[in-house]
Amino acid sequence: MNTTDTARVAAAKEALKYVKSNYVIGVGTGSTAMIFLRELRNAISGGIISDVLLVPTSTETEIEIVNLGLAGLLRYPWQVDHIDVAVDGADEADRAKNLVKGGGAALTREKIIDYWAREFIVIIDEAKLVDKIPMKHPIPIEVLPFAWTIVKRRLEEEFRGKVELRFGSGKRGPIVTDNGNYILDYTPGTDIDPVIVEREIKGIPGVVEVGVFNGKKVSRLIIGKTDGSTIIL
Numbered sequence: 001m002n003t004t005d006t007a008r009v010a011a012a013k014e015a016l017k018y019v020k021s022n023y024v025i026g027v028g029t030g031s032t033a034m035i036f037l038r039e040l041r042n043a044i045s046g047g048i049i050s051d052v053l054l055v056p057t058s059t060e061t062e063i064e065i066v067n068l069g070l071a072g073l074l075r076y077p078w079q080v081d082h083i084d085v086a087v088d089g090a091d092e093a094d095r096a097k098n099l100v101k102g103g104g105a106a107l108t109r110e111k112i113i114d115y116w117a118r119e120f121i122v123i124i125d126e127a128k129l130v131d132k133i134p135m136k137h138p139i140p141i142e143v144l145p146f147a148w149t150i151v152k153r154r155l156e157e158e159f160r161g162k163v164e165l166r167f168g169s170g171k172r173g174p175i176v177t178d179n180g181n182y183i184l185d186y187t188p189g190t191d192i193d194p195v196i197v198e199r200e201i202k203g204i205p206g207v208v209e210v211g212v213f214n215g216k217k218v219s220r221l222i223i224g225k226t227d228g229s230t231i232i233l
Helices: 003-016 031-045 059-067 107-116 145-159 194-202
Strands: 024-027 053-056 085-088 119-125 139-143 162-165 182-187 207-210 220-224 230-232
Touching: 003 031, 003 119, 003 220, 003 230, 024 031, 024 107, 031 059, 031 085, 031 119, 053 059, 085 107, 107 139, 107 207, 139 145, 139 194, 145 162, 145 182, 145 194, 194 207
Parallel strands: 024 053, 024 085, 085 119, 119 220
Antiparallel strands: 139 182, 139 207, 162 182, 220 230
């Protein structure tokens, strides 16, 4: 196990302390969230946690739930009336717990589940803790295909900075989300106020969701360190 994996496992195990039997759990998307899901599977198979339900935030997470032998616990939002706790990762986070999410193009379903949860716990390795967001990653924005050029132009003219339509390997054309939409990656030209940017970009017609998550929505930010310890903000 490399040092990054050690940090992620430490964060995932710490998050398990906030998961109880009979909980409805929102399960995030991405490499760190998948580590949490595997740790949760171990706790279930070991009899430490029982009678939980799992609500995925992406088809990736849904498939991993099935592959881990937990298909019987899989539920969709319309099958539950609440989420007790959501555990998710982030592309980067600041000390006010503001997040950039959506590197895996699952930001809309993640925000629906994470913001709905009674507790929203974010797990990251220490390399993802930054002084301000965004620092290392662009802000993902999910847009209707019909509107992507309009949204791109408005972002560049009104918000400044650089905007690119996301393409990926393994398919021709742009990345298509689980919701059938496109992703624009926006790199601001100046420092931003995360709360204002989240609200104002979301207000552009054609934008489905923006990958800035308000730190006030985050119950705990668990930071795994390479020595296996954790810090909780």
